Amino acid sequence: MVYPYIPHTDEDRKHMLKAIGVDSLDQLFEVLGEDLLLADSVPISHGRTENEVQRMIDSIAGRNMQGIPFLGCGWYDHIIPSTVEALSSLPSFVTAYTPYQAEMSQGLLQAIYEFQSMICEITGLDVANASLYDGANAASEAANLMVGAKRKSTTVLVSETVHPFILQVLETWAKGTERTLRLVPEKEGVADLLGISELLDEHCAGLIVQSPNRYGLLEDYSGLAEQLHAEHCLLAIYSDPLSLAIQKSQAEWGADIAIGDTQSLGLPLAFGGPGCGYMAVTQDLLRKLPGRIVGATVDGEGRKGFTLTLQAREQHIKRERATSNVCSNQALAALMTTIHLSSLGWDGMVEAASQSYTKAHYLAYHLAQLPGMTLIWDKPFWCEFPLVFSDAKKMRKFMQELRNEGIFAGVRLAALTRQVKDELVLLVAVTEKRSREELELYLAAARRVMK
Structure with missing residues (x-):
């Protein structure tokens, strides 16, 4: 019988074994020694139909949390033609x-x-x-x-x-x-x-x-x-x-x-x-x-x-x-x-980069007005900025409350660096893909949590 990823028939296998001078698969592998060979067959479940596999995959995928990402730190959500x-x-x-x-x-x-x-x-x-x-x-x-x-x-x-x-x-x-x-x-x-x-x-x-x-x-x-x-x-x-x-x-x-x-x-x-x-x-x-x-x-x-x-x-x-x-x-x-790049052209790149810059600065400016968080360094940035909280409890509450509203607020830098000095730093990224409505949704949620 031919399986999708095991295309050889019994006749094919006999032909190949004869070509290399052995009589069976057992003889082919006997040089490995008993301690390396399985005594029983591989314990796998019965095969599944295509529909069963699709339902299983959909069920696993359904456990993924989806939301509006303001995540960055090396991986960004941009518009892709x-x-x-x-x-x-x-x-x-x-x-x-x-x-x-x-x-x-x-x-x-x-x-x-x-x-x-x-x-x-x-x-x-x-x-x-x-x-x-x-x-x-x-x-x-x-x-x-x-x-x-x-x-x-x-x-x-x-x-x-x-x-x-x-x-x-x-x-x-x-x-x-x-x-x-x-x-x-x-x-x-x-x-x-x-x-x-x-x-x-x-x-x-x-x-x-x-x-x-x-x-x-x-x-x-x-x-x-x-x-x-x-x-x-x-x-x-x-x-x-x-x-x-x-x-x-x-x-x-x-x-x-x-x-x-x-x-x-x-x-x-x-x-x-x-x-x-x-x-x-x-x-x-x-x-x-x-x-x-x-x-x-x-x-x-x-x-x-x-x-x-x-x-x-x-x-x-x-x-x-x-x-x-x-x-x-x-x-x-x-x-x-x-x-x-062929789809965007140079002008398209400039537009995407400029929008990312403008939207990130808009969000950063308004967040900096709220109590309990600040932009610690007065340094130029492009589409991502470090938001520093006054204490860890407020930071955890902020991230959880925004997640409850379908917003991924940013990346905790300490989760990547494992350094104490980064414990209160949240990296917030804004790309050209984030709409004005999404920015206002983030700000509205932030104002409720940090009031």
């Missing part, structure tokens, strides 16, 4: 793995080429790769690139204001190696860069910073690149790519490496994944860029085509010469970002 799902769900894209054979994958290769080109345009840097797993992965690859670019370097500086998850991934990257992470302390919600020159020595490879940072605040990096370059160190800036429509790009700050996650450009919340890491570098770092790069070329008859190039990983070159062990790219997620 219907073209993104319609085109990216085409079977030719959904079923395609990372394209190795250019002659078989021209459509996907072209999409990745356009993704790279758009990332270069947004960040202002010279070359981008074919995407990475997520933003945290991009940060670890940036750290790896820094160490590889400067001989005898072992230390990477990281701002304390980067997202907690990025910091955790970087700590894992350095663990058990000769590499060292050194934190640049924060001061009033941003990286304290005044003493950065004292940290730059022959062992320092570079610095990783983030803007908007973990609090949603925009940081000022004036003169920072010059300080680092004077000591042969590199600068990597992590940014939400949508924010770059209205704030300085990494290239304008003089950065060597631009990193981040394109979740805000066409990827839904989806309970936290997948993301799509981006990475762009200057021309000088081209051959140290991890992963793959898709290039445009012409075939023997002069027709335009696309192919993978500069695949500097262990699958293609000697292991010891590989720039990274990243084994894939987020091809489908990168495609969704490409379709999203």
Whole structure:
């Protein structure tokens, strides 16, 4: 009998067993030893019909709480044009793995080429790769690139204001190696860069910073690149790519490496994944860029085509010469970002970023007028801001009361950092998707709770 995901018939199995010189499946696996084999059959329940499975899945999904999200801290609810799902769900894209054979994958290769080109345009840097797993992965690859670019370097500086998850991934990257992470302390919600020159020595490879940072605040990096370059160190800036429509790009700050996650450009919340890491570098770092790069070329008859190039990983070159062990790219997620950007255009990006800025500032201003909460730092921000409560009890009551009214009020920063200093900080994010009615609903509920 043929099952949907076990396509071999009894005759097929007999043929395959004969080809490898064994008489039965039991004989095939007897070399494993009795202690590794199951004595009885696998205890699974009987099969279910398609309708039964659908009802079961719907029942599980029905337990999810739904509401109006003012959640952020790295994952944001933006408007996604219907073209993104319609085109990216085409079977030719959904079923395609990372394209190795250019002659078989021209459509996907072209999409990745356009993704790279758009990332270069947004960040202002010279070359981008074919995407990475997520933003945290991009940060670890940036750290790896820094160490590889400067001989005898072992230390990477990281701002304390980067997202907690990025910091955790970087700590894992350095663990058990000769590499060292050194934190640049924060001061009033941003990286304290005044003493950065004292940290730059022959062992320092570079610095990783983030803007908007973990609090949603925009940081000022004036003169920072010059300080680092004077000591042969590199600068990597992590940014939400949508924010770059209205704030300085990494290239304008003089950065060597631009990193981040394109979740805000066409990827839904989806309970936290997948993301799509981006990475762009200057021309000088081209051959140290991890992963793959898709290039445009012409075939023997002069027709335009696309192919993978500069695949500097262990699958293609000697292991010891590989720039990274990243084994894939987020091809489908990168495609969704490409379709999203093609649908919006640059003017659409500016509009989405500007609306997010305006609506976030409107909500922040009115919340700051209420007793028991404040905006602790007078610092510029984009679409997210830190709301600080006078005590933990009020904060818990605020979040619960708003949840009862179908509003997810924000993200408790301490839930991510596990730090006492963040216990009273609620990160509130507002995107262009939030309507005036939703903002007023949030404010009305906040006024009732905090009166």
